Amino acid sequence: MLLIRCPYCEMERPELEFRYGGEAHVARPLDPMATSDDEWADYLYFRSNPRGLHAERWRHINGCGRFFNAIRDTVSDKIVVTYKAGEARPATTGEIA
Amino acid sequence: MKFSALSVFLQGLKGNRDWPAQWRTPEPKAAYDAIIVGAGGHGLATAYYMAKEHGMRNIAVLEKGWLGGGNTGRNTTIVRSNYLWEESEGIYEHAMKLWEGLSHELNYNVMYSPRGVMMLAHNIHDVQVFKRHVHANRLAGIDNEWLTAEQAKEFCPLLNIERNIRHPVIGASLQRRGGTARHDAVAWGYARGADRLGVDIIQNCEVTGIRRDASGAVSGVETAKGFIATKRVGVVAAGNTSVIMGMAGVRMPLESYPLQALVSEPVKPMMSCVVMSNTVHAYMSQSDKGELVIGAGTDAYTSYSQTGGLHIATHTLDAICELFPAVRRLRMLRNWGGIVDVTPDRSPIIGKPPVPGLFVNCGWGTGGFKATPGSGHVFADLVARGEPNAIAAPFTIDRFRTGRLIDEAAAAAVAH
Ligand SMILES: Cc1cc2nc3c(=O)[nH]c(=O)nc-3n(C[C@H](O)[C@H](O)[C@H](O)COP(=O)(O)OP(=O)(O)OC[C@H]3O[C@@H](n4cnc5c(N)ncnc54)[C@H](O)[C@@H]3O)c2cc1C
Ligand SMILES: [Zn+2]
Numbered sequence: 191m192l193l194i195r196c197p198y199c200e201m202e203r204p205e206l207e208f209r210y211g212g213e214a215h216v217a218r219p220l221d222p223m224a225t226s227d228d229e230w231a232d233y234l235y236f237r238s239n240p241r242g243l244h245a246e247r248w249r250h251i252n253g254c255g256r257f258f259n260a261i262r263d264t265v266s267d268k269i270v271v272t273y274k275a276g277e278a279r280p281a282t283t284g285e286i287a
Numbered sequence: 288m289k290f291s292a293l294s295v296f297l298q299g300l301k302g303n304r305d306w307p308a309q310w311r312t313p314e315p316k317a318a319y320d321a322i323i324v325g326a327g328g329h330g331l332a333t334a335y336y337m338a339k340e341h342g343m344r345n346i347a348v349l350e351k352g353w354l355g356g357g358n359t360g361r362n363t364t365i366v367r368s369n370y371l372w373e374e375s376e377g378i379y380e381h382a383m384k385l386w387e388g389l390s391h392e393l394n395y396n397v398m399y400s401p402r403g404v405m406m407l408a409h410n411i412h413d414v415q416v417f418k419r420h421v422h423a424n425r426l427a428g429i430d431n432e433w434l435t436a437e438q439a440k441e442f443c444p445l446l447n448i449e450r451n452i453r454h455p456v457i458g459a460s461l462q463r464r465g466g467t468a469r470h471d472a473v474a475w476g477y478a479r480g481a482d483r484l485g486v487d488i489i490q491n492c493e494v495t496g497i498r499r500d501a502s503g504a505v506s507g508v509e510t511a512k513g514f515i516a517t518k519r520v521g522v523v524a525a526g527n528t529s530v531i532m533g534m535a536g537v538r539m540p541l542e543s544y545p546l547q548a549l550v551s552e553p554v555k556p557m558m559s560c561v562v563m564s565n566t567v568h569a570y571m572s573q574s575d576k577g578e579l580v581i582g583a584g585t586d587a588y589t590s591y592s593q594t595g596g597l598h599i600a601t602h603t604l605d606a607i608c609e610l611f612p613a614v615r616r617l618r619m620l621r622n623w624g625g626i627v628d629v630t631p632d633r634s635p636i637i638g639k640p641p642v643p644g645l646f647v648n649c650g651w652g653t654g655g656f657k658a659t660p661g662s663g664h665v666f667a668d669l670v671a672r673g674e675p676n677a678i679a680a681p682f683t684i685d686r687f688r689t690g691r692l693i694d695e696a697a698a699a700a701v702a703h
Binding site for chain 1: 527529530538539540541542543587588589590591592596597598631687688689
């Protein structure tokens with residue numbers, strides 16, 4: 191089970207308090223009518239699914255209830271950093287596995 | 288060597304010391320007509336049928352670890368074909384027909400055992416969904432039947448159908464031709480069969496890059512054992528598909544999740560069928576060794592760790608103990624995870640990405656073992672001829688752009 195630091199509560203809590211929300215920074219196209227089928231499919235279905243650092247959304251559902259982002263190494267499952275929703279993806283270097 | 292009752296007897300007299308190796312351990316050649324990446328069941332079956340049915344003998348299967356060491360050797364071996372849509376019925380039933388003759392085809396006992404797969408309904412929604420599956424399957428000529436709770440108990444006496452449990456059983460669907468097969472034997476049987484037809488199976492040979500020529504077409508692969516030239520690459524790498532396709536600059540509609548299973552200590556025969564429950568998320572069968580084989584769920588997050596959270600496994604055991612009170616005091620012997628490649632519609636991808644010479648067979652997610660022979664058979668056809676046949680055709684990558692999804696989320700709601 192993961193230990194996840196909520197950047198709002200500023201506490202490390204067990205994974206059971208959170209809900210996973212998929213890849214982070216996947217922005218909905220602002221003008222759907224002007225979006226091609228390929229772009230729309232990419233937004234809906236295609237994911238980076240990296241073996242290494244992954245930016246992902248979590249929600250502290252049994253805590254403050256808020257969404258935030260985490261960068262996790264998908265090989266070791268270690269969370270490198272968590273940051274508030276709306277903040278840019280922090281610079282992280284290489285894998286930490 | 289061909290296996291027969293006589294060969295087993297004669298080897299027995301010699302203390303089983305003289306069995307020959309079942310496949311060679313070749314070094315890679317400089318070039319091949321085609322390369323399959325991934326020596327799981329699907330990749331090995333692909334190579335076998337390419338050699339057997341398409342006469343392609345100058346081909347290799349590259350495997351980063353040992354053959355069958357991925358999901359093929361980690362799965363809970365449930366085989367069935369009662370999916371909802373015609374497209375799925377086409378491929379899973381194609382596989383089922385091949386299972387029926389596979390041990391003879393390969394001269395290798397894959398221990399295919401059509402012992403019946405029963406799926407439990409616990410609420411009105413389950414009843415509606417399963418009855419819909421039963422009717423759809425029967426229209427397609429695939430066996431599937433509806434049972435009352437009492438009939439379900441008759442079929443599996445171990446089952447608890449008391450009304451006072453958290454999720455009482457109120458009915459079930461049963462596919463009698465469904466069952467199990469020995470996962471390792473499937474990989475070994477196909478490996479031996481392919482090797483005998485001249486296919487080079489190269490283990491400990493991770494693919495680290497895909498080289499393309501000036502026109503963009505595939506010209507070879509970089510591997511742990513150096514560069515190997517080829518104009519055709521078939522990627523069959525389950526949980527690692529996104530990584531390998533990324534080497535050719537192709538993005539995939541896939542996410543990789545850990546999926547777990549566990550086995551109990553071995554006990555005398557107590558369960559002669561497979562029972563699955565989507566709603567409480569648990570399923571169980573008994574192996575010939577006597578271990579109860581139990582399938583748990585996927586973790587919430589993507590991962591390549593080949594392990595999963597303990598709470599996922601214990602959650603499944605809660606459900607198992609309620610459905611089968613007789614197993615409450617059994618100890619669990621082993622627990623492990625595999626990385627499964629999941630598509631948005633829970634159906635596989637058998638297709639040609641927009642890179643000439645590149646083919647991919649993936650997205651089988653939590654339930655591709657059952658498809659192994661059929662998947663290998665139709666993918667061999669695609670790699671050999673360059674075009675998908677009628678069974679494979681609906682499973683393009685393009686369906687995510689056109690919207691022609693094959694939604695099997697209900698059929699695949701439990702990871703199997
Ligand atoms: C716990 C668990 C239970 C399951 N239960 C069932 C079930 O009951 N019924 C069912 O139908 N399905 C089940 N499945 C799903 C099933 O196991 C898979 O869908 C199926 O095995 C996929 O077959 P494969 O040959 O594509 O994959 P794999 O056997 O995983 O083969 C892929 C191979 O590619 C290799 N590879 C990866 N990257 C590279 C690289 N860069 N270079 C070279 N080789 C590489 C891997 O090492 C691996 O050997 C289960 C899966 C799990 C994990
Ligand atoms: Zn919080």
